[in-house]
Amino acid sequence: MPERLFSDEGPHEPHSKKVKGAIFADYTGEFPMPRVLNEPSPAGDDDAKVGAATGTPAARTSRGPAPAWLRAGRPALHELMRNRRQALWALGGGAVAIGGLGSGAAAMLGRPEDADDMVKTGQGGGNVSPRDAGSFSNRDSSYTSGQGDLNDLGASGTADSASAAAVAAMRATPRFPTPLNRDPVLHLLRRCTFGPTHADVAAVKELGIDGWLDQQLEPGKIPDPVADAALQTTPTVTMTTAQIRASVKDGDNKAMYELTRAVIARQIWSTRQLFEVMVDFWNNHLNITSPFDGGWDTRVPYDVNVIRKHALGKFSDMLIASARDPAMMRYLDNTSSDKRNVNENYGRELLELHTVGIDGGYNEKDVRNSAYLMTGRTATREGVFRYEQNRHWTGAVKVLGFQHANKSAKDGLAVGDAYLLYLATHPSTAKYIARKLAVRFVCDTPPQSLVDRLATAYQQSGSAIVPVLKVLFRSLEFWIAAGLKTRRPLENFIATARVVGTKPGADTGKALEDLYNFTRKLGQAPLGWEPPDGYPDVANAWSSAAGMLETWNAHRAFLQQSFKGLNNPRADSLVTQPAATMATYLDVLCNRLIFQPMQPAERDALIKFLGAKPDTRVTDANLGGKLPNLAPLVLDSVYHALR
């Protein structure tokens, strides 16, 4: 590993002006076409060549027939430009695709077969598959559809190791520069932890990128003393259903609330950060809101036995465990489904959300059969999963390519498990989960070629997650994507706690309660998304003044010791090196909190904020104790808002 990869970048990149705005200054016509103009991009595969991508204008000129409005010989540009702010929006999202051409253009460019028909009374088509009805593959894809896929981030392919991929990506030029520096160590930590700390940076430098990742992928071997100690305040989160029922009042949501607090504690303090990132991923993928009606005794064991147990294992195991879990049975109404009264809720979400995705090709009959297959799976009053064969629907079933005679109620559970295994290893499931992982770790609109490679790895590994993650970290797309993700409110909150150096204190339990209440103000309480599809994972969905304001308020709360019971460093203790002038003080503070210096204009603004000048002495009496007000502002900046 070359040493330069580990060194911080210079004081400031000379092309700062470029980063700050003129994305079109060097425009060469190489922007990705809007999806409607695009031919399917050639899918890369596992042995794709390592190196910078070589899209040239010439290579793009021969693409596809000109759209109708051009063929008509009337360049109706004003039509295209009717709503340029939409293009601005698409650009602003960090996605420099001219995808949001606007409604007029969308309508014009739309394929004729997509056209909506009039309502067809009486033939709404229960047998039309959602895919044929026209759909994005999930909610997040819909949110980002105006941006188009970023099929070329500036580098692509799979290297032999994560560090080799990092080196190759550093040599390439990102197509979508962001304000964040590209230091691969920081990038790795921004994506694989809930926010870098200086201790993390030191750890990666000591172990190397590959060594650190290997360690993180075996979380059981990493000691976790701080998180373990903090979890003493949430004793129910490792309990079984029977233990919870014995120690909590009937119907009391105490355990579910302790779980939400434990999520915060683990995300801030656990040393097994990548594991916790994956736990969060799966808790949203197989979402069971906490708290929810019916989870008081079962939600915590679901977290233990389904999510945490298999977070780095096999998805097929996780799925089968979830389908034998009392909390899931209650959450999606399978406890109310039997052969006489089939409730479709679980059978449907199993297909749409948990496995093949809405564009997986199933139709309403498949949904019905999926629900039949799951009948009999229920939960007892005592919160124990039970298969009751007298509730199982028997008879031939067919869902997509899965068929079974399903003759005997006695074997219904085994038939269901076979069905679940079929779903977990289905190619559509591979693609669906691959894209979700790419959205989590790479960017909101990941290149299809990367998704395809991850899906291939998923299928080859029989749905084992670690091999997929290893391909992801060996991809150049991962390493070239620095700064392309925006932290969601909870991620910003946790990253603040981590970088500031918040530690458990005199009353950690009470403090965790306060932290949890704050996350509700942020609009992203842990495990708090009510519909079964989990929190959105793309920036467009989180574009919110309320969310932004509350993250700004959180920065102040952490730095002004508003969370009693924790050990919060004081804002004026953040800069330990002696700094003579305001300018150096601010540089040190920025390095401490955002791991890079600010742009000159920003630095000037912050110095002016204190009514000072760059060469004002830090000891100047006129500063009047205002220095601690700087730190929250540094965290308010875009450098802490992105990852």
Added chain:
Amino acid sequence: MNDLPEGERRPASLEELRRHGPNLCEAAIRVHADQVSDELAAERDRWSKGFTRRRLVQGAGFVGVAALGTQLVTSRVAFAAPEDTKGTLIVIFLRGGMDGLSVVAPGDDPNYRSMRPNIAIPMAALLPAGRGFGLNPAMTALYPFWQAGKMAAVHAVASPDASRSHFQAQDALERGAASVAVRTGWLDRVLAQMGPGTTFRAVAQGSALPRSLVGGEQAIVLNGIRDFRIDNDAMRSQTMEALKTLYTGLDHSLAGTAASTIQAINTAQKIANSQYRPMEGVQYPGGGLAGRLRDIAQLMKAGVGLRVAALDVGGWDMHTNLGRVDGGDMRNSLTNLSEAIGAFATDLGPLLDTTTIITMSEFGRRVQENGNVGVDHGHGNAMLLLGGGLNGGKVHGNWPGLSPGALDQGDLAGANDYRDVLAEMLKKRFNVQDSAAIFPNHQFKTLGVFKG
């Protein structure tokens, strides 16, 4: 070229366009890109100097700066004079699939009674709504509006999107099309036609941005206006200045969010300083929706230029325990909804005449009840409308009935297209005339829900 907006220029001929790129498509994109670039520059300017017209981009000299002046006003907080207020649209999305047959019940339909032996509302309990329909008695708080002609319903409304999936049905409704070629939200396109406005012209309440508002038009997501301020800050005004600088001239969507956040903080300070007092006698009930509507009422009365508000209410996915007329999830949810909207509508006073409140939900529910005193996902549904300009006190739309032959896979058929309802509303109430730009590829019918 006569139909171009003032100040906008484009290549006069195909030949001229062709010079901009290796092929026509590319050229069009490049010219477009130049304009975008220009707007980005203007965005940066707006921060420090207010808006100024920018130089033309080199190399594309004949592509002018288009109507920047009007567009940029969008981002400025301005307190609109009362005569500038052209009405407010409040869209309440009932997430989960409201059971329209329980809300506007076809009381005298024997199929309704036979397929819903437990959950059908008894005829005597219904609030008469005409054409054999009756409103659920949980809507008592709204019934005075119905009787006064300020409320109406359209039944058997659907989207041609056939899916019974929550996501897909919501997604299609919120984008205003089932076709994936339509990527912006329908309310975003409405805003584009409404033209410029203030920071508060489009407000969503909650934590996430509703899909219907995704697009290029600015919308602001708030979670209450009363405490919308920077806390724990002894240097609040300097902080605001510094934040403004930190997000000035940044090519990132966060810059836009920061701009509206900062503007919202400033405005909130002005309007939220004093305790809001609803109109005499108005009691908002508890619950999230009521609080949000109360905030909306406050914003509207403060004259901040609110044109569109989008609110979400969850909890309508009643597979189980929809319940009977005297108890259950439907009674609870509907009572809460009705009391909240009723208080809001009363609180608005004369403003209600220029306001239109509509409810939408992704689909109706199956006609046949299931074994859990609930109903599974269905198709046709009822929409509720409240405000001025309605042909009120009526259930509108074609009614296909519930006879076995009329059902769509066991569900109430979609006899009326939601786009016809919305397009008529937009035309008659908000002067948004280009329905095809809001709902592409649709042939419109007028249902006569609104006057005029």
